[in-house]
Amino acid sequence: MSLADSTKTEALGRLDELPRARLGHAPTPIDAMPNLGARLGRARLYVKRDDCTGLAFGGNKVRQLEFYLGEAVARNADTVLITGAVQSNFVRLAAAAARKLAMDCHIQLEERVPKTDPLYRNSGNVLLDRILGATLHSYAHGEDEAGADRRIREIAAELEAEGRRPYVIPLAPGHAPLGALGYVVAAREIVAQMEADSLAIDEVVVASGSGNTHAGLLFGFRALGCPVTVTGICVRRPAEPQRERIVSRCREIAELLGVKPMVEDGDIRLLDDVLAPGYGQLNAPTIEAIETAARTEALILDPIYTGKAMAGFIRRARQAGPGRSLLFVHTGGTPALFAYGTALAEALSGETADGETAGGEMAGGETAGG
Numbered sequence: 001m002s003l004a005d006s007t008k009t010e011a012l013g014r015l016d017e018l019p020r021a022r023l024g025h026a027p028t029p030i031d032a033m034p035n036l037g038a039r040l041g042r043a044r045l046y047v048k049r050d051d052c053t054g055l056a057f058g059g060n061k062v063r064q065l066e067f068y069l070g071e072a073v074a075r076n077a078d079t080v081l082i083t084g085a086v087q088s089n090f091v092r093l094a095a096a097a098a099r100k101l102a103m104d105c106h107i108q109l110e111e112r113v114p115k116t117d118p119l120y121r122n123s124g125n126v127l128l129d130r131i132l133g134a135t136l137h138s139y140a141h142g143e144d145e146a147g148a149d150r151r152i153r154e155i156a157a158e159l160e161a162e163g164r165r166p167y168v169i170p171l172a173p174g175h176a177p178l179g180a181l182g183y184v185v186a187a188r189e190i191v192a193q194m195e196a197d198s199l200a201i202d203e204v205v206v207a208s209g210s211g212n213t214h215a216g217l218l219f220g221f222r223a224l225g226c227p228v229t230v231t232g233i234c235v236r237r238p239a240e241p242q243r244e245r246i247v248s249r250c251r252e253i254a255e256l257l258g259v260k261p262m263v264e265d266g267d268i269r270l271l272d273d274v275l276a277p278g279y280g281q282l283n284a285p286t287i288e289a290i291e292t293a294a295r296t297e298a299l300i301l302d303p304i305y306t307g308k309a310m311a312g313f314i315r316r317a318r319q320a321g322p323g324r325s326l327l328f329v330h331t332g333g334t335p336a337l338f339a340y341g342t343a344l345a346e347a348l349s350g351e352t353a354d355g356e357t358a359g360g361e362m363a364g365g366e367t368a369g370g
């Protein structure tokens with residue numbers, strides 16, 4: 001019996017008993033990245049294609065939504081409510097998941113990113129939210145998770161008074177980490193793939209935002225006895241406050257699954273050196289990472305999450321010794337690329353369609369757009 005099979009029932013506790021709506025395509029492939037590997041050093045590089053989870057352009061939030069929407073279905077809800085940044089992938093996928101399950105969706109967009117250009121406000125995920133027919137609300141602040149949750153619960157109460165059966169996905173921490181369970185499942189999937197393909201991965205690198213993906217993976221690997229290092233690349237807040245989130249999330253996952261805590265605080269690795277100038281704002285390493293991934297492996301990344309995570313991955317790959325194997329988790333986010341089209345087009349190096357050289361002079365550390 002394999003590691004994943006032998007331990008899943010006991011070590012992952014109630015994981016397979018909790019309500020789950022099957023929304024995504026899984027397992028997603030693990031592909032080798034030989035061209036990027038040759039460019040960066042002597043480590044072997046791989047990518048977990050969670051941008052290919054299938055639903056409405058895919059991404060990590062599909063796995064997370066399987067548990068939220070599972071609970072929504074179990075409660076007989078007919079309307080999902082969720083808050084996110086203007087270009088949130090989570091809210092786009094919540095709207096898509098709601099449609100698959102014949103529900104309505106209300107989205108509250110908060111002002112987390114200081115960008116006013118029309119592309120940012122109307123294209124990418126916002127366009128998809130509209131195509132999916134979600135009802136959009138706005139919240140004027142970007143750093144007030146508790147206030148945004150209060151407001152969306154008021155909207156839910158109004159819907160309830162009209163006879164609807166709302167289900168709220170909260171923004172602030174402090175609720176059961178249902179989303180993280182999607183990445184406990186993904187950790188089990190990766191362990192099974194490593195065994196089936198005789199892959200010895202030493203380090204997994206992933207974007208760390210709300211922390212559900214990071215905490216779920218780390219918890220899942222440890223619960224399954226897999227010693228792989230998990231490095232979270234901070235995309236939302238600096239490493240120290242993010243560490244507190246991951247610590248709490250890992251403890252809450254253990255409580256939810258009814259198993260003992262599996263993650264030591266010292267096991268939480270975070271890098272925040274590609275975060276500046278802040279959430280959703282471009283910088284030179286991110287633009288370089290977007291170009292490099294596309295031009296070596298035809299991997300399309302986004303400016304908010306996976307571009308920054310790849311910038312961190314590139315740094316880790318350059319530092320890694322020969323024979324080390326690193327896995328990048330591509331968490332999706334591709335639609336946001338189009339919302340950042342103006343800033344990206346200005347920043348990209350190389351020839352434009354009319355033969356001009358476009359913005360190839362960005363110096364390291366300089367910011368583009370935002």
Ligand SMILES: Cc1ncc(COP(=O)(O)O)c(C=O)c1O
Pocket residue numbers: 059060061088089090207208209210211212213214302305306331332333334
């Ligand atoms: C494309 C993408 N990657 C990574 C993340 C970060 O995942 P998490 O919030 O679970 O830390 C997000 C969050 O919205 C995302 O949309």
